[in-house]
Amino acid sequence: MTQEETTLVDVSARRPDAGGERGNLVRYSVLASLARLADEGARVGLVLLAVETTQSAGFGGLLVASIMLPHVVAAPLVGAVADATSRRKLFYSGALLVYAAALALTAVATGSLPRWVAVAAALAAGCVGPLLSGGLTSLLNELVPGRLRSAYGIDSTLYGLAGIVGPSAAALLAGAFGGRIAVYCLAGSAATASLLLWSLPLARRDRSERNRLRAANVLGAAKVIIDRPALGSVTLGSCLGQLGAGALPVTATLMAQRAHSTSLTGVILSLIALGALAGSLLYVYFPMRSWSPENAILVCLLATAVPFAAAAVFHDTPAVYLPAFAISGLVNGLMFCSLLVVRGREAPPELHTQVFTVGAGLKSASGAIGSAVAGGVAGGGVAALLAGVSLCHALGGLLGAAVLRAPRRRRLLDTTRCGSAR
Template identity: 40%
Template sequence: MVTYLATAFLARFADEGVGIALALLAVERTGSPASGAFVLTAWLAPHAVAAPVVGALAERARVPRLFHGCALAVFGAAIALLGLTLGRAPMPLTLGAALVGGSVGPMVTGGLSSLLATRVPAGQTRTRAYALDATTYNAAAVAAPAAVSTAATATSATLATALLATSAGCAALLCMAQRLPAADRDASRHPPLRRGLRPGELAIGVRALWHIPQLRAVTVATCVAFLGVGGLPVTAVLLAAQRGEPGAGGVLLTAFAVGGLVGSLGVARWRRAPAPARLARLGLLATATALAAAALAPSLPWTVALFALAGLGDGPLLTATLRIRADHAPEEARTQVFTLGAGLKLTAAAAGTALVGAFAHLPALVLTLFVAVLHLAAAALVEALGRRSGSQHRPGVDA
């Protein structure tokens, strides 16, 4: 488990730092962040489209840890190539590297998380394992932007990007060192990759997400919530400016990420944590309530504290989401379910960023309340869609 957590943190550290590294590289080399924004768009664009493909390939791999390790190596190599080419080489080459790196991005998030389900039995043990997995996301979200900014200030954006590529490379090596899951030891279960993927295989994960009520509920709910999460960076900047501190938007986002880290660690130590669906509802309600209060807070310190409380709900939500995917995804499509779920959430977040950006002229209070309402709606969806899955409850899964 320690090796897995180290692998996941290093990979997600690289992933969380890419956005700011590209912006800093573009400013350092061209004087404008515009080219960095274009490259970041190319990096994010293929996530949802590539998710079913890389997920299906991972399911077919004879040695899963080798496949995941190679995907992480490609991820790191793409980051390194971005650091070498942005602002120095023709833009099509840089965009091509971004598209390749973004295509294996789902393996860094959902793909890695899918490995835990093959190693940890269902029940509270699995909840704790996925709570610890969630901490790698939150810890990376806290550490990566700070590390990249510090490295770029002390040295250069080029070396800061090299730091991210090295982190991904180390994750690839650690992935190879992980203990073999059963699938690695029984290669006969996995058809050879040279036969290629049939179109129907790419739809298995989509069908699972739609037809299995528990997966449908958590997928729809988290996508609605992430419409709000995607708009949170813009909202935080505007809210900080309204409080008289225009540069404190980053402080609010850091507080949210730290809250998520504390929330995940808390679930990991919670011996009698609620069933995953209930845990998801509680997390969404906590985030909605705290963000609504933050919109009305009288000063910046209160706003920071309430953003931290909002993040405190985000940690349990991520834990519950990962646990539900692990418990209810069909074994033959588990990795696809994880990669698709991650890709859809990212797509929803990107749509949320665009939506809030289009309405950035509205008061920050209104935008923050909008994000809170989306989380409240997501909690209602978990409740409403979850009722339909009651008759299909599998004994022991939510114990």
């Protein structure tokens, strides 16, 4: 066990509430929930707004793509700027305010101004989007250094809650007051998070502490991911797993069509989300301390392949595939908590935020690719799609293990050669 790992595992037991960490975590949880609720809800709210004002679901899809694509492209740059800035309260609060203003402008422009204005506003919101996910998570290292494992578990729970509550709240508000009001409310949620961020005790960095923004630093996280086997292993494994997870909305829709039940899509996706939420809560109370987090991630990836394989074989039997989806979500919740632990442990201080934003961006990209591929091969049937999802998770676990073990094998080989030379 490394020194860093020991810190993550044991310090919380020795320092029950050093420096008001419990209060920091409560304030962080509230603002992170509000920010992510806006981010998750926007993906539904913008589609409903577009359908309501332009009668075009396709334009709604374009708006969602516009707000999601920059999550991937802008992640290295916004992460590098966050690591380089000395006034992080101002930077993060400003980013949340930009997101809120851009989302509100998208609502104003959709249906009343040229479409390119709405698309440009959505793109602007997406450019700061990585700070609402991985960027906020990276702050936990400073806010609660003595209870990081439980904090990462709670943060994973917040992701799960936002994924459930955000879209539901957007749909309910749109149904009651219209799509434009729904998006305004989501923008207000992000703006409130911007104000609450000023309550966090983020110290101003001096020149010696902060990372100067240089071109090389923008790609620094990529180099760290490649150079550090544990981080590279879990990044590769989780991205392959997310490639399969991205196919699930398409798969669930096809299953609903086969069963002649439009509600089945929501049931399946809700079971996965609730399972993930349960897994995150389980991790908060029973963190997997007996395993290194990178090994736990790889085991979880392999374990997740099993329920998806069962669902592929018994895709006409709800008594089998419904519990299988819930179990897959449970294991994924445990895995995501461990993934945050590895990122926090392996990210160097000068690239801390960038590692989190790039990791989140890569997962988003993988999910988008998985959705696109699933849509293209949907004609192959439900069983084939579920088998593909299972295969992605299995490959993630196996290839991740290969990356993790490769340096160890190399060291053993070098040691053997040195011994033979003597």
